Amino acid sequence: MENRNFIRMVGVMLLFCVVAAAFHGSQKRIESAIDDSFKYAIEQDYQNRKLYLVRKSANRIRYGVRDYALSPSFSQKIGSYSLRTTKGVFTYQFKDSIYEETAKRLLTQHLLDEVNRLNVNQVKSYFQERLKQKDIEAQVGVLCLRDTVRYWSDADSIVPKEAYSTPRQVLDIAGKIKVQAWADYSWGTLFAHLDPVVYIFLLLLIGVLMWIWPRRKPQLELEDAEEEEPMEELLIDLEKNELYINGVPCVIAKLDLALLSLLYERLGECVSREEIKQQFWSMDENSDEKIHAHIKNIRKILKDSPYQLVTVRGKGYYLERT
DSSP states (O other), rough: OHHHHHHHHHHHHHEEEEEHHHHHHHHHHHHHHHHHHHHHHHHHHHHHHHHHHHHHHHGGGGGGGGHHSSSSSOOEEEEEEEEEETEEEEEEEEEEEEEEHHHHHHHHHHHHHHHHHOOOHHHHHHHHHHHHHTTOOOEEEEEEEEEEEEETTTTTTTTTTTEEOOOOEEEETOEEEEEEEEEEOHHHHHHSSSOOOHHHHHHHHHHHHHHOOOOOOOHHHHHHHHHHOOOOOOOEETTTTTEEETEEEEEEOOOHHHHHHHHOOOOOOOOEEEHHHHHHOOTTTTTTHHHHHHHHHHHHTTTTTSSSEEETTTTTEEEOOO
């Protein structure tokens, strides 16, 4: 029984661990998808704003922005990037070497901010569209931080406490433009993104727990059992000279057991002293004293039992169940 209880306890703990790990894994997958969706939204916005440079004539864009943005880049790492304008040459140093294409993107974002700034509502729209493609239903918002000025999408400045916030990303080479998003998804989304293998494992584990768990009888059967509680009986074996009261063996003399057996056979019926004399001491002059002594012994034996030996004055004795 103790081993079975231990197995049940371990099974329940394992079940909780599996459920917790499953939801944690689902949460991480959703948050990773949110991060990727926000990066996708930023990229879409960047590509669309870059088309602005193609549509505009070169003489309407200052400082040669178009030439820099649309010029080819090489697949090599660089430690700095220079921009030549009518105001001079501006050189940007990087803490670590980065690919020229990445540096050019950061510079283009910096230059685009002068002629075609990032639209947080447009980024939010791309963000929501991408999340829907990944089957993630969530309330979202986008923040753009330009120097110390904050720009919120629509009326999304109040972020729910339970919402997940993406890492803040620096868009431009000068580090002045930063963007961040938040997404508030429901428990239903967590369930929808659980690994299918987890469902199979949980079903198997629950099945094992149900198999080893103790089965309770229906309430009706329990009530019937209480109503039909069996009567406690005396078990008498004259051949082996054994007496059991409520299943407990009792020490009793052979003649006492024989007299008790006579009374028990006629439970509730008075057995006269004369009948007892004729059966046990028909020729004994001291039969009355012997009957009294044996009745006294029997009463001591039945003291803590559900049976009682009753004296009927002038007649005899009978055994009754209390």
